[in-house]
Amino acid sequence: MPTIAFQGEPGAYSEQAAFDFLGAQAQPVPRPTFDAVFDDTTAGKVDFGIVPVENSLAGSVHRNYDLLMRHTLHIIGEAIVRVRHNLIALPGVELPDIRRVYSHWQALDQCEHTLGRLLPGVERVQVYDTAGAVKMVLEEQRRDTAAIASKRAAELYGLPVLRDGIEDDPTNFTRFVVLSRQPASPPAATPCKTSLVFATRNTPGALYKALAAFALRDIDLSKIESRPLQGSPWEYLFYLDFIGNQSDEVCAHALAQLREFSTFVRVLGSYPRANMPA
């Protein structure tokens, strides 16, 4: 049964992504930080790691792209989770009892308007994880405090959901990638995606020339994002995902051409594409 490290406590959205990817056989291993997920996967303490790389509302998680660059792990898969936040409290607690809310900053931010409407003036306390927020409410036996987390977190800690679907925007998806010491080798017919990071010289047309590698071969891009290169304020890194497998001949030619027109290319992995959840 494969072990897979994730950031947070049992019931975190990352844990749900691990089950989505590996099925019920998965053995998720909670870790306190993203760094620990990368370190333990690299050191072989777990079989895999799983981390979020982008949210449909908040954008890319740059910290995890930085960690991908600092480590030599491969992306071997992706999982897309529909983020549905719930207000969770001790049994018998009602809305008027609640003076403070615990959650991860991103969950607090994503429920900002709904919280303002349901609980005007409530204190928002930022903790390291959504499921950890539920655990804290339970352990501290706080009747004046609610947590924002997944339904699964409520079930795991045996607490009732006071309000479900409290996120401001229902089109809230997070995309996770699965990390391994060995690259994936998906069968030839599997629809795949490839993730990479590249840099170009800061000259007009440099990005256009780099993208010709894909456009000339009708390779579809599913993501591109420029990011200032740290320490070099006017140079840019690009995160890019394309549809295809680096071992396909056409994609291999595209990558060879991209290398010719870039100052740096690192392929993070080719892996089977995930479907959007319902």
Next chain:
Amino acid sequence: MPTIAFQGEPGAYSEQAAFDFLGAQAQPVPRPTFDAVFDDTTAGKVDFGIVPVENSLAGSVHRNYDLLMRHTLHIIGEAIVRVRHNLIALPGVELPDIRRVYSHWQALDQCEHTLGRLLPGVERVQVYDTAGAVKMVLEEQRRDTAAIASKRAAELYGLPVLRDGIEDDPTNFTRFVVLSRQPASPPAATPCKTSLVFATRNTPGALYKALAAFALRDIDLSKIESRPLQGSPWEYLFYLDFIGNQSDEVCAHALAQLREFSTFVRVLGSYPRANMPA
């Protein structure tokens, strides 16, 4: 003396950006939300608005791009602020007294490691604004609580800085844009930047063809980012900044060509380029 709306309390980084842009004559007007900044600027209650659009660590502020799309305001300038966070507390308070820290979620996140080292196990409380956090510590006279905010916020509220430069990563810059009901008309020789949003059909090579508009004319891009179009999960919007003024003949040709190869183009404004702070 021009009035300029910003999100937060006096001493917020957005207020500093307003002074950087308009000089000491600026009359910054604090507003509780980004929505209020856009609404008051649109309604003519203030001359200008100023909002953050990207941070070098956290990435783009998608909410403000969404607001730019929903309003008809023009970007007439930019300001780049070096974000330097400080730990601020009541006079006489020392590190061992501190049990909780108030700040905006982004500031708490950007000081995560340093806080863990200086104040292990400290409670992180998320409030709506960094300078507002200082105001709360002062008003509540809390001797067990510190705020994370700018040096100017400490000075405004007359509180001492316990530790300065507590951000985990010193390459921490935020880029703000200035909003107006009227477009800017910079003199012809001014080095300018133009910001726009566009969408393409989701077909291979669509982005490449769109970017030809700039590459064929040696127009330099300073930012590009794809973002899933809300409600259309597999379609993408792009945020793009290029170096040049839309009223220059070459840039006008580029924009005409971009429109031909896009399903949607909205130019947010052409404005003088800001320098990176020291």
